[in-house]
Amino acid sequence: xxxxxxxxxxxxxxxxxxxxxxxxxxxxxxxxxxxxxxxxxxxxxxxxxxxxxxxxxxxxxxxxxxxxxxxxxxxxxxxxxxxxxxxxxxxxxxxxxxxxxxxxxxxxxxxxxxxxxxxxxxxxxxxxxxxxxxxxxxxxxxxxxxxxxxxxxxxxxxxxxxxxxxxxxxxxxxxxxxxxxxxxxxxxxxxxxxxxxxxxxxxxxxxxxxxxxxxxxxxxxxxxxxxxxxxxxxxxxxxxxxxxxxxxxxxxxxxxxxxxxxxxxxxxxxxxxxxxxxxxxxxxxxxxxxxxxxxxxxxxxxxxxxxxxxxxxxxxxxxxxxxxxxxxxxxxx
Amino acid sequence: xxxxxxxxxxxxxxxxxxxxxxxxxxxxxxxxxxxxxxxxxxxxxxxxxxxxxxxxxxxxxxxxxxxxxxxxxxxxxxxxxxxxxxxxxxxxxxxxxxxxxxxxxxxxxxxxxxxxxxxxxxxxxxxxxxxxxxxxxxxxxxxxxxxxxxxxxxxxxxxxxxxxxxxxxxxxxxxxxxxxxxxxxxxxxxxxxxxxxxxxxxxxxxxxxxxxxxxxxxxxxxxxxxx
Numbered sequence: 398x399x400x401x402x403x404x405x406x407x408x409x410x411x412x413x414x415x416x417x418x419x420x421x422x423x424x425x426x427x428x429x430x431x432x433x434x435x436x437x438x439x440x441x442x443x444x445x446x447x448x449x450x451x452x453x454x455x456x457x458x459x460x461x462x463x464x465x466x467x468x469x470x471x472x473x474x475x476x477x478x479x480x481x482x483x484x485x486x487x488x489x490x491x492x493x494x495x496x497x498x499x500x501x502x503x504x505x506x507x508x509x510x511x512x513x514x515x516x517x518x519x520x521x522x523x524x525x526x527x528x529x530x531x532x533x534x535x536x537x538x539x540x541x542x543x544x545x546x547x548x549x550x551x552x553x554x555x556x557x558x559x560x561x562x563x564x565x566x567x568x569x570x571x572x573x574x575x576x577x578x579x580x581x582x583x584x585x586x587x588x589x590x591x592x593x594x595x596x597x598x599x600x601x602x603x604x605x606x607x608x609x610x611x612x613x614x615x616x617x618x619x620x621x622x623x624x625x626x627x628x629x630x631x632x633x634x635x636x637x638x639x640x641x642x643x644x645x646x647x648x649x650x651x652x653x654x655x656x657x658x659x660x661x662x663x664x665x666x667x668x669x670x671x672x673x674x675x676x677x678x679x680x681x682x683x684x685x686x687x688x689x690x691x692x693x694x695x696x697x698x699x700x701x702x703x704x705x706x707x708x709x710x711x712x713x714x715x716x717x718x719x720x721x722x723x724x725x726x727x728x729x730x
Numbered sequence: 731x732x733x734x735x736x737x738x739x740x741x742x743x744x745x746x747x748x749x750x751x752x753x754x755x756x757x758x759x760x761x762x763x764x765x766x767x768x769x770x771x772x773x774x775x776x777x778x779x780x781x782x783x784x785x786x787x788x789x790x791x792x793x794x795x796x797x798x799x800x801x802x803x804x805x806x807x808x809x810x811x812x813x814x815x816x817x818x819x820x821x822x823x824x825x826x827x828x829x830x831x832x833x834x835x836x837x838x839x840x841x842x843x844x845x846x847x848x849x850x851x852x853x854x855x856x857x858x859x860x861x862x863x864x865x866x867x868x869x870x871x872x873x874x875x876x877x878x879x880x881x882x883x884x885x886x887x888x889x890x891x892x893x894x895x896x897x898x899x900x901x902x903x904x905x906x907x908x909x910x911x912x913x914x915x916x917x918x919x920x921x922x923x924x925x926x927x928x929x930x931x932x933x934x935x936x937x938x939x940x941x942x943x944x945x946x947x948x949x950x951x952x953x954x955x956x957x
Contacts, residue, residue, distance in 0.1 A: 430819070473822060474822065477822045478822055480821075481819070481826075481827065481830075482819040505866075505923060506822065506824040506826075506827075509827035509828065509865055512827070512865065513827050542920070542925040542928070543921060543926070618926060
């Protein structure tokens, strides 16, 4: 294992200290339990947005804490759900009297820990709602599994709901908006190489020199199929077709196209993917009116990408364009 | 009066568990988790994410450290709640909320009690399992810890209802949990990360059912002996 670390079991703590030192203007980092909280929290009268999950997906979620996006993030150990005491502390820290929304990715551990935290928060008199994001079309047969995984749409939901909360929309309105984003977003990912969890020290899965995994999860969970390496245009088609068929996206739709890097793939290649995606969607009569390209929901050093499409309307477009100021996403009005 | 003579000559049967007995059970479970850490993790590596033994060991050693540090107030309910909250904040994953809820709900059922009668224990176990079912939404046959806990609970209640001694009822409860654990082998998982494997999850024993069997086995071994 070659990594820029000091001690495998100190990676998360040392990175949190780094975040605290780098972004003190935006966030405060609390330890034991570990939470990253917007520096000016709680914002009175504003719905507080809390998300969280295992570490190793940076900048998600800690890099999205700040005005216009999340109020707090709960980082777990690498690829391990955070615990309810973290989520409860975060919930209390961001409660400005208008309630708190938990944005939860659909993994069994994340969902149950957030449910416990919501129960604990409510028992302390805080109004808490939770929305579970489950946008990964690689996972099928939802009746007999824990359901679809939450991936790229999470980033878009955090941005869009963050903007709505800044407008002082109510808790039920922001939660409804979050469900709308989830209902209109679909994703699928692929891996060129495995990732290495620091504490494990070896690749999570083995992939041959000329093989790729289509439908990979963000923790290296197996996908739909393992196939031979192919040109980017073919891979883009393999990822995009199931996304288009699932919602379905149709001729005349306007979409936000999010080409996400898994951590080990250069931006140059992500733009190659974007070019192929733009052409493919054009052939289907679908117009990309907004885009996001870069590593935003990563899987340590995994090479690969994911594609997320979100069907846009005027409301979602307006909220996407609203100003945001976080370490990971930042633009002015 | 043969019946009276038989009762008078029978060994003293345990009629309740005291605060210190509950403490011994928790410590016994912690020791069993420690001893089975590797095998629990290997079971999880086959169909999950390979951390169940590591996570449970981290949680139970935190529980033991907490119990060592605090003077008990002899309230069994408070003790069980402390165990639950410690597991919730140290185990993580799905095991933390599930085992945390099990102990928290048992603690609520036993709130304010200085000792547990056999019926108190059955009631606490029933409340704990109801909490796990509510939290995890799993049903018998989904290949989860429920598949060991529910048979264990049902055997306990049936044995107590049939007039068995507490020790016998505990042994029957542990035996039923063991059978339930073994019966998870052919099942196809419908909950948790194993569910993503679909048919490939069949042929493996469920790690959660395995640790839940250890819990009821620890109760039988700790409380099952005659006083």
